[in-house]
Amino acid sequence: MDLRHLLAHEVAAGIIATGIEGAYDSVSCSTAGNYPSMGVSQWEGGRGDNLLSWIDGGRKFIGRTYSDIVNSGELDELRAALDSEQGRAAQLEILAxxxxxxxxxxxxxxxxxxxxxxxxxxxxxxxxxxxxxxxxxxxxxxxxxxxxxxxxxxxxxxxxxxxxxxxxxxxxxxxxxxxxxxxxxxxxxxxxxxx
Structure with a gap:
């Protein structure tokens, strides 16, 4: 691994460890619209859908509004998918x-x-x-x-x-x-x- 990639990995690890942007299972309504803002980098919109596509339990949330997820009672399920082993690995890889x-x-x-x-x-x-x-x-x-x-x-x-x-x-x-x-x-x- 070259220096750039080593540095990027350490930056990602630092962002996650300090919780600057959020925790693995963070989900809130975006300030830009009615869609979820998720995870350790507050991914949202197309970037959020990309993250969800990496997680088996996350695919069902692609393209959905935040209020739909909350009103259907599935917010805890989304949080659990993001905080799963697969969800954590995806977040680290995408963030790096x-x-x-x-x-x-x-x-x-x-x-x-x-x-x-x-x-x-x-x-x-x-x-x-x-x-x-x-x-x-x-x-x-x-x-x-x-x-x-x-x-x-x-x-x-x-x-x-x-x-x-x-x-x-x-x-x-x-x-x-x-x-x-x-x-x-x-x-x-x-x-x-x-x-």
Whole structure:
């Protein structure tokens, strides 16, 4: 496995372990319409249907509205399918493939594996916003290849780049340090990544 794939796998594992986007069995109504938003990456629409097609017990939910699933009393069945061994494996594989895009977007600006993983764990919110954020901070002289410094700049400034307003500043700061703490305490074969 090459470095890109190793990094993407570690990003996916981090997103899952920290629950940034949700748990394996997370199901809610999408804010964009009456369809389910599911799993560890809040897949929805066509991406959600693709995930469901990988899971034997999930196929019956393809193309259905969230309210139909709830009203039919099948929400727990959908959650169980997503949290099954097959559902977990599908989510990890699909998320790791998505994470390749995150890694590719960030590698031109980051050469420290820990920093690539850290920044990529923010990409489910918006890969482009994270890429531009890291690129700009690097050009402005921030040490984006130092994990602690990168966490600090995400904690202090990411809410501005995301254009969410000061009321989300503390939430983003908490996420920044939770992500940092995950990376410094999680067992990753750094010697393989940095070889």
């Amino acid at each position: 493939a998505d994470c390749l895009d995150y890694v590719d977007a960030l590698m031109p600006y980051l050469n420290d594996s820990k920093c690539v993983i850290y920044a990529a764990m923010w990409c489910p919110t918006s890969t482009n916003v994270v890429r531009v954020f890291v690129r700009n901070r690097k050009s402005w002289g921030y040490d984006v290849n130092n994990l602690s410094a990168l966490a600090d700049v995400f904690a202090d400034e990411y809410y501005k780049a995301a254009a969410v307003g000061a009321m989300y500043r503390q939430g983003y700061s908490n996420r920044a340090y939770n992500t940092y703490n995950y990376l410094v305490t999680h067992e990753i074969a750094w010697e393989l990544l940095d070889a």
